[in-house]
Amino acid sequence: MIRKILMLLFALVLAPTTLPAQDGTTDVLIKSLAIKVKMYPGDYKSYAGLGAAYLQKGRETGDSADYELAKKALSKSLDLMSNDPAAAFAMTQMAVACMAEHQFEEAYTWAQKALAVGSGDPSPWAIAGDALADMGDYQNAAEAYSRLKLVYGSEDERQSISYQHDSRLSYLRLIAGDSQGAIQLMQGAVKTATETHMPKENIAWSNYQLGEEYFQAGDTTHAEEAYLAALQLYPGYYRALAGLAKVRSAQGSYHEAAALYDRAIAAVPYPEYAAALGDVYRALGESGKAQKEFELVEFISHLSEINQQIHNRDLAWFYADHGMKLEQAVLLARRELEVRHDVYTWDALAWALFRQGESKEAAAVMSHALSQGTRDAQLFFHAGMIYADLGDTARAQEFLHEALAINPHFHPIHAETARQTLAWLATKTGSSPVQEAANAK
Amino acid sequence: MKKILFTASALLLALFAHGQSLSRGLTPAEQQIAWSRSAIQAHPDKAQPYNDLAVAYIRRARETGDSDYLNQAEAALKESAKRVPGNFEGEKAHAMILLARDQFAKALQFSRMLNQKTPDDTLTYGFIADAATALGDYAEAERATQWMLDLREGNVPGLLRAARLRVIYGDTSGALDFYSQAYQQIPPTQTEDQAWTLTQMAEIQLSTGHLDEAESLLQSALQKFPGYYLTLGSYAGVETARHHYKRALDLLRQRDDSSISLSSRYVLASALECAGESAEAASTYKDFELKALKVTNEAANANRELVLYYLGRGNKPAEALHVAEHEVGKRHDVFTLDAYAWALCANGRYGEAKKQVDTILSVGIRDAAIFYHAGAIAERLNDHADAVRYLNQSLELNPESEVAVAAHDALAKAIAASAIATNNR
Numbered sequence: 001m002i003r004k005i006l007m008l009l010f011a012l013v014l015a016p017t018t019l020p021a022q023d024g025t026t027d028v029l030i031k032s033l034a035i036k037v038k039m040y041p042g043d044y045k046s047y048a049g050l051g052a053a054y055l056q057k058g059r060e061t062g063d064s065a066d067y068e069l070a071k072k073a074l075s076k077s078l079d080l081m082s083n084d085p086a087a088a089f090a091m092t093q094m095a096v097a098c099m100a101e102h103q104f105e106e107a108y109t110w111a112q113k114a115l116a117v118g119s120g121d122p123s124p125w126a127i128a129g130d131a132l133a134d135m136g137d138y139q140n141a142a143e144a145y146s147r148l149k150l151v152y153g154s155e156d157e158r159q160s161i162s163y164q165h166d167s168r169l170s171y172l173r174l175i176a177g178d179s180q181g182a183i184q185l186m187q188g189a190v191k192t193a194t195e196t197h198m199p200k201e202n203i204a205w206s207n208y209q210l211g212e213e214y215f216q217a218g219d220t221t222h223a224e225e226a227y228l229a230a231l232q233l234y235p236g237y238y239r240a241l242a243g244l245a246k247v248r249s250a251q252g253s254y255h256e257a258a259a260l261y262d263r264a265i266a267a268v269p270y271p272e273y274a275a276a277l278g279d280v281y282r283a284l285g286e287s288g289k290a291q292k293e294f295e296l297v298e299f300i301s302h303l304s305e306i307n308q309q310i311h312n313r314d315l316a317w318f319y320a321d322h323g324m325k326l327e328q329a330v331l332l333a334r335r336e337l338e339v340r341h342d343v344y345t346w347d348a349l350a351w352a353l354f355r356q357g358e359s360k361e362a363a364a365v366m367s368h369a370l371s372q373g374t375r376d377a378q379l380f381f382h383a384g385m386i387y388a389d390l391g392d393t394a395r396a397q398e399f400l401h402e403a404l405a406i407n408p409h410f411h412p413i414h415a416e417t418a419r420q421t422l423a424w425l426a427t428k429t430g431s432s433p434v435q436e437a438a439n440a441k
Numbered sequence: 442m443k444k445i446l447f448t449a450s451a452l453l454l455a456l457f458a459h460g461q462s463l464s465r466g467l468t469p470a471e472q473q474i475a476w477s478r479s480a481i482q483a484h485p486d487k488a489q490p491y492n493d494l495a496v497a498y499i500r501r502a503r504e505t506g507d508s509d510y511l512n513q514a515e516a517a518l519k520e521s522a523k524r525v526p527g528n529f530e531g532e533k534a535h536a537m538i539l540l541a542r543d544q545f546a547k548a549l550q551f552s553r554m555l556n557q558k559t560p561d562d563t564l565t566y567g568f569i570a571d572a573a574t575a576l577g578d579y580a581e582a583e584r585a586t587q588w589m590l591d592l593r594e595g596n597v598p599g600l601l602r603a604a605r606l607r608v609i610y611g612d613t614s615g616a617l618d619f620y621s622q623a624y625q626q627i628p629p630t631q632t633e634d635q636a637w638t639l640t641q642m643a644e645i646q647l648s649t650g651h652l653d654e655a656e657s658l659l660q661s662a663l664q665k666f667p668g669y670y671l672t673l674g675s676y677a678g679v680e681t682a683r684h685h686y687k688r689a690l691d692l693l694r695q696r697d698d699s700s701i702s703l704s705s706r707y708v709l710a711s712a713l714e715c716a717g718e719s720a721e722a723a724s725t726y727k728d729f730e731l732k733a734l735k736v737t738n739e740a741a742n743a744n745r746e747l748v749l750y751y752l753g754r755g756n757k758p759a760e761a762l763h764v765a766e767h768e769v770g771k772r773h774d775v776f777t778l779d780a781y782a783w784a785l786c787a788n789g790r791y792g793e794a795k796k797q798v799d800t801i802l803s804v805g806i807r808d809a810a811i812f813y814h815a816g817a818i819a820e821r822l823n824d825h826a827d828a829v830r831y832l833n834q835s836l837e838l839n840p841e842s843e844v845a846v847a848a849h850d851a852l853a854k855a856i857a858a859s860a861i862a863t864n865n866r
Binding site for chain 2: 078079080081082083084085086112115116117118119120122128151152153
């Protein structure tokens with residue numbers, strides 16, 4: 001499940017060199033910069049720093065209100081200084097804020113603005129690439145990442161750029177289906193992050209990301225190691241907690257998985273964590289608890305206008321996964337597709353269409369999701385279910401086998417559905433799990 | 442080479458590129474104008490969108506060579522000042538307008554004032570460098586450019602200005618290196634910036650006689666920004682150097698469809714003459730002279746071209762000197778001093794001409810026309826050895842320059858004169 005990966009990548013631009021280690025220091029930094037801008041209202045640098053600090057806060061807490069505060073501070077900085085290479089930092093941070101709010105076109109525009117002032121810092125290429133990747137333009141994203149080279153600067157800055165390059169290229173490799181290449185690059189990024197003494201949260205994120213890539217490749221042992229490394233370095237790190245929960249769930253340790261998800265949600269209530277916890281409860285047969293988590297998913301997703309914008313796709317998947325509000329699921333996925341054309345948005349729409357019974361259109365949409373050769377069990381599972389419904393047994397079997405071959409425990413519910421469907425396809429007797437899934441409204 | 446200096450002074454930085462999906466059909470400046478206008482609609486009470494609009498118009502002026510856009514930039518700045526009087530970004534845009542209007546002395550003074558106000562602003566140093574370069578104060582230009590690079594290592598505006606200074610100091614390979622580094626950092630959406638930088642690189646190649654390299658760069662520039670008048674002008678220079686006068690004329694006519702400045706009119710007249718279009722050349726020269734005389738006291742003038750015209754086809758050496766003296770009273774850049782030296786020479790004031798030439802060459806510039814003038818002046822002073830050296834330098838630097846034929850003739854005479862002088866000893 002790498003669908004969240006890129007959203008998390010963006011925040012790493014410049015952060016290693018511009019923000020101190022976290023461990024609760026972000027609040028202190030915000031406070032001190034807020035005092036500074038009050039004292040010196042013409043200080044564009046402090047406003048830009050304040051914006052970056054709010055972004056870091058948002059990254060740490062997942063609270064979308066922080067992104068709006070960041071934008072406000074950055075906008076003030078740019079009012080004071082915009083026609084100068086010095087403005088590149090604020091512009092890049094603005095691009096980061098837009099990425100956080102899923103305004104990909106705007107993010108790309110701000111990244112381009114940052115590049116156009118010619119600061120000599122190639123970091124904005126990272127955000128430009130991220131935005132392009134989210135918009136499904138992987139070729140230009142790769143081109144943007146290839147420009148992450150530092151002509152001038154210290155060895156530390158060079159390492160920071162190399163880190164940005166490797167971690168992002170790793171994602172593109174993953175999308176292209178080269179899991180081993182992706183993992184190698186991410187291992188290099190973790191090494192760079194550690195050797196250059198990046199802030200702990202950043203190193204932890206890198207380890208978490210490596211864990212995600214291992215998990216997607218079906219290597220739960222190394223995934224577990226990577227998540228644990230993140231937690232050891234940065235205890236209570238919610239992303240790593242959720243990652244480890246995923247591993248425990250794959251190992252069948254549902255109680256432990258539930259406890260880990262609980263801790264992650266307590267830190268940052270992401271709807272996808274609540275959905276995953278609900279699924280774990282379902283696997284445990286605790287439908288009451290599962291239902292509560294599912295209600296929480298909707299509550300969080302509708303908490304604010306920005307949340308609705310950010311969680312469109314997650315909610316579409318959630319509804320589709322659980323056979324709820326399927327018209328709404330399709331609508332949300334289509335809305336997301338207006339701004340985002342990456343393989344996972346195509347997948348969300350295909351899955352929602354299938355669950356709504358529109359398997360023919362779903363198959364057409366799914367071909368976009370599979371167009372890059374991404375080797376993700378979730379994608380293959382969805383494709384398999386769609387083709388099974390269309391009566392294309394050979395392709396359905398191929399995709400479902402592929403999903404289980406990549407990761408036999410890719411999802412607490414879906415992995416079992418895949419197995420059942422394969423069994424049914426082999427005999428074509430009894431009720432079809434595909435129909436059950438498709439008709440589950 | 443004047444063109445490099447002139448256009449570099451209008452080096453105003455690209456701002457506000459837009460996403461690829463927004464960019465279809467619009468130039469970078471037009472996109473920036475559209476973006477700024479929508480920002481004004483969204484925030485009519487804010488000053489900054491008006492500053493952005495002003496910068497966009499200034500940029501459009503560079504894209505098109507149409508100075509009317511500068512008036513629109515000024516109007517936008519007035520709106521900005523109404524909202525936040527004396528705001529720094531607005532004042533910076535004002536400095537850019539002064540530079541674009543060739544008001545270099547005023548620009549220098551104003552930029553110094555801005556620099557005192559905010560000493561860590563990179564571009565303000567750039568404005569100082571631009572104005573100082575145009576006025577011939579290379580020491581100040583160098584100091585300001587160094588500040589830019591010290592403040593922010595490898596920044597594009599700093600690299601571009603450093604490249605320009607390297608050209609003036611005679612280090613063309615170093616200049617190409619800087620331009621190349623800057624070019625690599627310009628995002629692909631900034632097509633005019635890319636084309637501008639490629640054209641500067643081509644000008645260097647052209648000035649050193651590397652015509653194929655120059656052409657290749659210019660073709661790239663035209664691919665990036667089709668019909669760019671600066672590129673077409675340089676391309677005409679390449680074709681002239683190849684003695685393809687008709688082709689050069691076609692390119693200049695194409696350029697003048699979109700932008701016709703006084704200096705470009707002079708270049709067109711020269712091209713017409715080379716292409717054997719005598720009647721049209723004569724009328725274009727006449728038209729140029731009349732118009733250039735009208736603006737001779739203005740900041741944005743064509744005095745250098747007027748001097749060259751009077752010293753050549755116009756055959757009015759006294760008028761040439763008069764105009765050159767007027768211009769040299771305002772600026773001392775190497776190209777103005779060269780025009781002045783050549784005018785002094787044409788009026789028989791060889792000693793004074795040599796003094797000017799020595800000043801020019803002490804800067805380090807390597808330019809075929811300047812070396813030719815230096816050689817011719819030395820010859821008039823019977824300094825045959827220097828004459829031969831300078832004329833050789835001119836021909837070695839660029840065997841295809843516009844003065845190459847004259848330099849060959851002068852060299853032959855100087856060598857002969859030198860031989861006679863040796864025999865007489």
